[in-house]
Amino acid sequence: MRAAGEGTATDEAGDRSPAVLPRILGEALRRPGAVLAALVLSLAGAGASLLLPKLIGRAVDQVHALVGSTADAGVHRALLISALLLVAATTLRGLLTMGASFLGERLSQRVALDLRLRYFQHLQRLSFGFHDKVHSGDLITRGMLDLEGMRAFIQSILLQAVPLTLLIGLSAVFMLRADPGLAAISLGFVPVAGWVLAKSGVWLRRTWFRVQELMSHLTLVMEENLQGVRVVRAFAAERFELAKFDAAARDILEIQNRRITLRFAGLAWMAGVFHISLGLLLWFGGRKVMAGEMTAGRLAEFVAYLTVLQGPIRQISMIFNAAARADSAGRRVYEILDLTPAITDAPGAQDLGAMSGTLRFEGVSFRYAPDAPWAVRDVSFEVAPGRTLALVGPPGSGKSTLAALAPRFYDVGEGRVSLGGVDVRDLTLASLRRHVSLIQQEAFLFDAPIGHNLAYADPWADEGRIVRAAEVAQLHEHVASLPEGYETRVGERGVSLSGGQRQRASIARGVLPGPGVLIFDDSTAAIDAVTEQRVRAALADATRTKAVVIIAHRLGSVMHADEILVLEEGRVVERGDHASLVAQGGRYAELYALQSRESRAALDVQPTEARPA
Secondary structure, eight states: OOOTTTTOOOOOOOOOOSOHHHHHHHHHTTSHHHHHHHHHHHHHHHHHHHHHHHHHHHHHHHHHHHTTSOOOHHHHHHHHHHHHHHHHHHHHHHHHHHHHHHHHHHHHHHHHHHHHHHHHHHHHHSOHHHHTTSOHHHHHHIIIIIHHHHHHHHHHIIIIIHHHHHHHHHHHHHHHHHOHHHHHHHTTHHHHHHHHHHHHHHHHHHHHHHHHHHHHHHHHHHHHHHHTHHHHHHTTOHHHHHHHHHHHHHHHHHHHHHHHHHHHHHHHHHHHHHHHHHHHHHHHHHHHHHTTSSOHHHHHHHHHHHHHHHHHHHHHHHHHHHHHHHHHHHHHHHHHHTOOOSSOOOTTOBOOTTOOOOEEEEEEEEOSSTTSOOSEEEEEEEEOTTOEEEEEOSTTSSHHHHHHHTTTSSOOSEEEEEETTEEGGGBOHHHHHHHEEEEOSSOOOOSSBHHHHHTTTOTTOOHHHHHHHHHHTTOHHHHHHSTTGGGOBOOGGGTTSOHHHHHHHHHHHHHTTOOSEEEEESTTTTSOHHHHHHHHHHHHHHTTTSEEEEEOSSGGGTTTOSEEEEEETTEEEEEEOHHHHHHHTSHHHHHHHHHHHHHHHHHHTSOGGGSOO
16 A cells, blocks of 8 residues: 555656756757758858958959059959959858758757647646646747747847857957057947846846736637637626737836836947947047058958848847847746656556456546645545446546546546556556546537547547447437438537537447447537437447446436445535435435436426326
């Protein structure tokens, strides 16, 4: 036996690492060849850009030599060569930049694909305890918008930050070697720009984090509205929903305006300081040219260096903006990826295989959170293959909780659940959930052909098995009458089917793979009584060798069960078959008498010709 409390349903715990940006770069470095190729082309493009000022300065001096002189053809030839070299360098820079952009974009998209797959896969592994507390709209926003922010940062670093560093560094070296004084004037904007960006970067990071949170909320509002559009229309609540969406959208607009103001304020500071440096360079450099201390070509070279730097300098703001967004977005994505699933395969877990056996609950207690009240307390029962167990009781008595413990959607807090004598925590999750089929009251169907929905648990099932499962669920006649039969799409969440048809489709999906344990969690609530009787009769034959657990509010659905457990506040208060429980005169007998009176009353109010003969 395991220690009491071991394996309780706890939240997944993750480690929020502050080093988010290095982690994002680490995702790219998993493809070192692609990173190296993009960097080489990007740096080569930056190098080609640094050739331009030299060529421009040389050309200016050659033109100056031609002005007012009768220079020979050699000078003209040299000027032509300089012009051709300038065109060649510009073309080379364009080609290298284009190649670097292509490789950087391709690399970032591949990294984004890997992250999306890892993120989606991780969501499949996280327990129901996690999904119970986190809204799907927030998870969608993280997996779409936040991941895009991380992707853009990778591309920004490869195509902007690294070349910019090279350009500034080598330009500074060249200018310092040519004229230290003018170099200091030309590059004086760099420390000022760095200080402004460092200051605005902190605010941008906070702002982006708030933007991502508000986008999650907006997605939540839109998702709920679209899923509940029929309720909204039924109660004429369009104006209320529009006002709610408008408020959420305006919150985003306000924070986005603040972010844009911060970004362009930094850009304005950089542009202003840059042009001040350019003006001072022209003033002092022009005086040196007039004094004969430097050539016009050398001054043109300095101006060209600043012109080459002008574009990348403006991109500094974009780089900081991308880094701030990636930092906030990466934290939100890694917050999910760093979670350790609460429900996982134990070391050495065994595969259930084709084994069949008794499903047994032994002194099981469970609560959804450590400080929450017990949802079920000290519940014991067993159901062997070929037997049927029923769970009845008022809402909130713990019936669905017990159903969720069998396939290990949650781990018990005390006691144990076993299958064939083996604790379910010692079985692999995949084999356990193939063996235990839970058919829930809320029948979720995918927007796919109805045949694909029925074969969801066994995609390779042949048509005959699918038809037989539909016949058991009393759904085949309806499907056969459809123009496209089993290829008919059911729409989002099965909207083209009625509630009862969706439940019957869910039953067919559950019985098709033929698992060892079938659990019906009030899965016939939306089916009329006559159809339910037919479904039950067909299920009796289809589940003859299976262990069956039925949860129902209508006692007519469980009267045939071999054993019935009556639950109240998570505890078993009565147990026995239908006849013995009625004879006891307890809770079950009261409920049976009440439902019997309601059934008779319903018959009494029917018109005489509508009553059964």
